[in-house]
Amino acid sequence: MATDRxxxxxxxxGRAKSGGKQKGYESPIKKEFRELCADFTRDAWxxxxxxxxxxxxxxxxxTFIKMLEFNCPKLQTVTLEDKREIxxxxxxxxxxxxxxxx
Numbered sequence: 001m002a003t004d005r006x007x008x009x010x011x012x013x014g015r016a017k018s019g020g021k022q023k024g025y026e027s028p029i030k031k032e033f034r035e036l037c038a039d040f041t042r043d044a045w046x047x048x049x050x051x052x053x054x055x056x057x058x059x060x061x062x063t064f065i066k067m068l069e070f071n072c073p074k075l076q077t078v079t080l081e082d083k084r085e086i087x088x089x090x091x092x093x094x095x096x097x098x099x100x101x102x
Contacts, residue, residue, distance in 0.1 A: 004015055026034075052060065 004012055006012060052063070055063065
């Protein structure tokens with residue numbers, strides 16, 4: 001077994017990546033598709049704007065929100081719980097005082 005693997009045959013943490021697809025690589029098909037989409041968007045922009053001006057305000061808002069999804073990531077709520085045991089002199093003194101009273 002290779003020296004950079006553990007007993008289960010897995011690579012050790014922190015091992016440098018070797019081989020495989022490099023970070024940032026884009027396949028030629030995906031690259032061409034992106035270019036085609038960009039060309040279509042540029043060519044159809046005048047038609048889009050003409051249709052935009054004919055839309056009702058509620059449809060404009062709906063369309064605008066859908067377009068934003070492609071440019072702005074959706075935010076998600078995050079809940080953090082502090083499970084640390086912080087023991088300092090003040091905390092210990094307060095605990096002791098509350099136990100004496102109760």
